[in-house]
Amino acid sequence: MSQTAAAGGPSTKARWRLIQPWISLIVRLAMGIIMIAAAVPKMMDVDESVRAVRAYRLLPEVVVPFVGTALPYFEFVFGLVLIVGLFVRWSAILWLALMAVFVFGVAWAWAKGYSIDCGCFGGGGDVAEGTTDYPGHMLERAGFVALGVFLLVFPRTAISLDAWMRGESLVATSRPE
């Protein structure tokens, strides 16, 4: 472990190398918690999740009930993967791909003038006119995309199973040089 390689002086670069894994850890955990927070209410009310998927009117009815039921399970597992820090770089890519799909969904509903709630964190489905908050959802999405991009650029995180898998100790923050 050689994170003190630049011991000649606490240069900005060295400091960044020291701090970055912990920032990435916070980002990673935030993403994991967001995923699980999105999954749990949907699992509690599967009917609502199915209606939310249906409300986008993007998928054929034959697959809507399955997607609505399975999506929260997928989100839950993905949230766990993020929290334990497994395949972090790939997770970041998958996260961004998911966000691309969700942004498309919200943009689609917006463009079509559907008065739906995004259903991102449970709830969802159609709502009364005037209570949809498309700009708000888009802003939220932009924040989520920023998190994903950060993790993609800096996938080295503190306390990750990735490091443990490389044979390092669980709290290792550095890549094997």
Add this chain to the structure above:
Amino acid sequence: MAKKDEGSDRVVMAKKQAQAQMRAQERRTAVIWIVIGVILVALFAALVAYIVRQSDVAAVGNGDQSTPVAASENYGFPVGNTGVVGEGLDDSRVRVDIYLDFMCPICGFFEETQGPTLDSLRADGTADVYYHPISILDRASQNTEYSTRSASAAALVAEESPENFLAFVKAMFVNQPAENTTGLTDAKVQEIATSVGVPDAVVAKIPDHAYSSWVRSATEQASVDGMKGTPTVAINGVMQDAQANPDDLNWSAEGALLKFVQDAAGK
């Protein structure tokens, strides 16, 4: 380590490296199997949840669960010019379908502002009104499932005390609880039913929630049919969504409902 000579130092290093590599390999294998296991379990759980839900929703109509015979094919309670569920209907009239959730504040607002218009259109034989008590807001009653309970009570009244159905629906909205409260208790719902004249024998059945499963299926069917949240109005089977389609009925505009239904009736 500095004390040791270079040769043994190298051997130790190589050994350590080999050990680390082996450990890494072992851990990698273990993690991959665990991940595969978790994904399989999740997939299995999702499949089970899907199958259970599908059979639950489909069970209604197969005679497995209480299904009110008063309900139409699309799970509405038709009310004609006599004001009694299932009576005085005429296919030549305009058909108005109303989707409502007793927890939904805008549904209360709809009933308050549009109820009288709808009643007069119905009473003078312009339109038959199909009431769809559904449940989309169970999450807004602190786990007491007020939406489902109240819709089930409405189905019971429609089925067993059809002449009191309209009055019951109105009274339920007059006494509407605020969202994200526990809703009305079954006892309070019973009290409301009694106050509009529902016989005691029927009132006594309200706490059984016998039509909960039916309400769930009704809600699913409404969603499949394109129900756009509550309240949603469908005119002659067409869901009205003024936000997506400017030609559709925007009932919140003054006089819009009356004009729209009269136009549809050709009056």
